[in-house]
Amino acid sequence: MASTLDEKFAFEAEWYDPHACLIRKYQVLYYVTDNSVEIYDLKNRRQFLKRSKTEITLTDLYIGSTIAIHSRQFKVVAYGDDYTRRALSNKKERTLGIIKPDVCDKFDQILATIYDRGFRVTKMKMCQLSRAEAGDFYQEHGAKSFYNSLIQFMSSGPIIAFELIGDSAISNWRALIGPTDSATARSEAPTSLRARFGTDNTQNACHGSDSETSAARELEFFFPSKGPKRRSTACFQDCTLCVIKPHAVLAGNAGKIISEIKRTGFEITALQMYNMDRANAEEFLEIYKGVLQEYKGMVDEFVTGPCIAMELRAQNAPTAFREMCGPHDPEIARQLRPRTLRANFGKDKICNAVHCTDLPEDALLEVEYFFKILDQ
Known part of the structure; x- marks a missing residue:
């Protein structure tokens, strides 16, 4: 067992080598004391990277996460030893959450609460279920009296599904959303999400998986590991693109940014969380090269x-949203446009909170890049 003075955790990770068109396997050792890592090539049994400091924290390391180390993206696929598995498996529990149709317009407030409570959102997508899809998701309720009304409700409008990871995520998320009946929630758990936003037993704001087995099945339903994905709600008309950048997402500011966007009158008609690889990022940002x-x-x-990418709709959406974002440099934004998104949430020219479409004629192309090309 590692000394607590220099505690380390081991993970198995994969890196796609674009030149050889191969997936290469590595062991990543993470040292808690100084956020450093060292990497070993498992096939060739040799050191790949000497111990080096990074900006990675332990919360970034979980099964399925993608981490960037010296401009390379590694996907964590397994724990590397029993010590790491015992120490972290309960702290990296995953569950499904759903924001239901009745409160989809309040998802910014719910998302802000989720981040404030310390959950990590690792997948998220706005989608519209058909009656058949809703029936498939709630198949265990098929014989119950409320089944038909539940299916009708869940297919009545957009929902937002997301994966949460955290310490005892299943029980903690269910505690945050509160009792199934919103009236009971208001009397027994008045600060819960169902107490704040729910109406009754069915229109009760949020859904949470009730067990590890249910969480695995429900996450696979919305975020399938293979086969067709759930279709997005993008409409590709009179729209523009907003991308909340990783630094703002990891800082827990996504809900606050979305609240500002909605307050200004934009309609969010599609939303999805992406982990972009380098090739896609270079392609999307190619217009800025040189x-x-x-x-x-x-x-x-x-x-x-x-x-987090969003399709936004409003009159003259590309121009209006570019104005809302403010100057590219947050320092200039704070001096000249202090109420803009970049002034309030940006750090510098690179970490400037949000990407927006610069030219109106590029707006549809950028929306299609995320919600058609990347969402295949």
Whole structure:
């Protein structure tokens, strides 16, 4: 067992080598004391990277996560030893959450609460279920009296499904959403989400998996590991693109940014969380190559963690949203446009909170890049 003075955790990870078109396997050792890592090539049995400091924290390391180390993206696929498995498996529990149709317009407030409570959102998508899909998801309730009304309700409008990871995530998420009956929630758990936003037993704001088995099945339903994905709600008309950048997502500011966007009158008609690989980030940002000296840093930022892409609709949406974002440099934004998104949530020219479409004629192309090309 590692000394607590220099505690380390081991993970198995994969890196796709684009030149050889191969998936290469590594062991990643993470040292808690200084956020450093060292990497070993498992096939060739040799050191791949000497111990080096990174910006990775232990919360970034869980099965299925993607981490960026010196501009390379590694996917964590397994625990590397029994010590790591025993120490972290309960702390990295995953569950499904759903924001139901009745409160989809309040998802910014719910998302802000989720981040405030310390949950990590690792997948998220706005989608519209058909009656058949809703019936498949709630198949265990097929013989119950409320089944038909539940299916009708869950297929009546957009929902937002998301994967949560955290310490005892299943029980903690169910505690946060509260009792099934919203009236009971208001008397027994008045600060819960169902007490705050729910109406009754069915229109009760949120859903949470009730066991590890249910969580696995329900996550696979919304985020299938193979086969067709759940279709998005993007409409590709009179729209523009907003991308909340990874640094703002990881800082827990996504809900606050979305609240500002909604307050200004934009309609969010599609939303999804993405973990972009370097090739996609370079392709999407190619228009800035040779134009902005920050191009490489912008690509690096896009691959450091999850981003949230949204299709926004409003009159003159591309121009209006660009105005709301403010100047590219947050320092200039704070001086000239202090109420803009970049002024309030940006750090520098690279970590400037949000990407927006610069030219109105590019708006549809950018929306299609995320919600058609990347969502295949």
